[in-house]
Amino acid sequence: MLLLNLFYEFFKVGLFAVGGGLATLPFLYALSAKSGWFTPTDVANMIAVAESTPGAIGVNMATFAGFITAGAPGAAAATLGLILPSIVVVLLVANLLENFHENVVVKDAFYGLRPASIALLCAAGVKVFAAAMLSFDKFCAPVSFSALASALNWKAIVFGIILYAAQKRLKWSFVSFIVISAAVGIIFKFSC
Known part of the structure; x- marks a missing residue:
């Protein structure tokens, strides 16, 4: 039953997360709160792992979330759930777009998806910034400059x-900075 739930939940994420991988973040945070399968800290770790691995x-992120929830079968179920809507939509759109690519309604629908993509990416950026730059456990109830x-x-x-x-100065490859960041995080014990 857990594998079916993983597939279903990630199918919904794949169906509605328009705008790429980072657009899945708001859905993953909501899924974390709803299911308890993984924590917001796990989501931050998923971002780090997903950004530093090919693909x-x-x-x-779906593979990582499925794996920490239910092992290798969970990884397969979550990944399949996430990619299946895209496959179906691409196949349908490819067939329909050939016939309707000049249709005003189709053009307007695609144009209307742009703000949704931007909003999802902005929400993801705010969540990533908060996870990396804020320590909520140290934040006190009365809002003050010292609390902030x-x-x-x-x-x-x-x-x-x-x-x-x-x-900006050295113009090194981003891979170098990922390796340096990982090493500094381990040495200086950076954590969420």
């Missing part, structure tokens, strides 16, 4: 600025 980020300052992950902010400046 589509959404598929990598203690909630900021200063090590991550300073390291991010250093990496950004180094990348």
Whole structure:
């Protein structure tokens, strides 16, 4: 039953996450809260793993989420659930678009998907920023400057600025920065 639920939930994510892999993040956070299969910290780890491995980020994240939930069968169920809607939609659209590519309604529908994609990507960016730069456990109930300052992950902010400046100056490959970031995270014990 768990595998069927994984397939179904990731099928819904694949069906409605328009705009690429990062657009799946709001859905994954909602799925985390709803199912308890993985935590928001697991989602942050999924982002790190999915960004540093080859392949589509959404598929990598679905595979990772399925694996931590139900092992290899869960990884297969979640991945299949995520990619199946895209396969079906692409096949349908390819057949229909040939006949209706000049149709005003079809053009308007595709144009209307743009704001949804942008909104999902912005929501994902805010969630990733919050996961990387804020420590919610240190945030106190009364909102004050000191509470906000203690909630900021200063090590991550300073390291991010250093990496950004180094990348602009040195023009190294992004792979180098991923390796450096992983090493610094291990050495200085960066955590969510």
